[in-house]
Amino acid sequence: NAGVTQTPKFRILKIGQSMTLQCTQDMNHNYMYWYRQDPGMGLKLIYYSVGAGITDKGEVPNGYNVSRSTTEDFPLRLELAAPSQTSVYFCASRQGTGELFFGEGSRLTVL
Amino acid sequence: QKEVEQNSGPLSVPEGAIASLNCTYSDRGSQSFFWYRQYSGKSPELIMSIYSNGDKEDGRFTAQLNKASQYVSLLIRDSQPSDSATYLCAVNTGNQFYFGTGTSLTVIP
Numbered sequence: 064n065a066g067v068t069q070t071p072k073f074r075i076l077k078i079g080q081s082m083t084l085q086c087t088q089d090m091n092h093n094y095m096y097w098y099r100q101d102p103g104m105g106l107k108l109i110y111y112s113v114g115a116g117i118t119d120k121g122e123v124p125n126g127y128n129v130s131r132s133t134t135e136d137f138p139l140r141l142e143l144a145a146p147s148q149t150s151v152y153f154c155a156s157r158q159g160t161g162e163l164f165f166g167e168g169s170r171l172t173v174l
Numbered sequence: 175q176k177e178v179e180q181n182s183g184p185l186s187v188p189e190g191a192i193a194s195l196n197c198t199y200s201d202r203g204s205q206s207f208f209w210y211r212q213y214s215g216k217s218p219e220l221i222m223s224i225y226s227n228g229d230k231e232d233g234r235f236t237a238q239l240n241k242a243s244q245y246v247s248l249l250i251r252d253s254q255p256s257d258s259a260t261y262l263c264a265v266n267t268g269n270q271f272y273f274g275t276g277t278s279l280t281v282i283p
Binding site: 094096098103104105106107108111113119121122153155160161162163165166167168 | 178180205206208216217218219220223225262264266269270271272273274275276
């Protein structure tokens, strides 16, 4: 039982490039979330999903896109990367009203 | 914009002391409340969850919730150097989770 798995763990992008952060969970959780965490700050919600085929914006969605074609996968797409997107990205999932389970994070640097 | 505010840090306590961490939230409709611990460079891990008013104890940790005051706190008794980390308050409102900016705790041996 792997929990929440994120790839890649580290990535350096050039300004204007695009990439996808992968997230998969094997706990059959309906809810999935993407957060970003800047140094010394808390977690800001980018997008979330309450089930396959359903996604919604969080606090800071600009510059990102998501899809949820299966229960297990919730990829985060960055289009036209900007230095402001340099951050640590966490994917999380939960079931019902329970706690969030986090992946190990993906550290992204945009130069 | 839902807001979760935590008491400003950093917080330093001597080993064996009680550490007190506080959090307020703005949305009265919030349903459940969580404390996460985050070590540097790691992902958050759950310490406590609390859903109803009052106290909830788990080992050295006690979470307190007062929905009327929109306030949740975490007490850490007999603090250990291994408790040194950033503590994040999280509030569940509807389908969303909102986090505070965290309080950095250092336990001095």
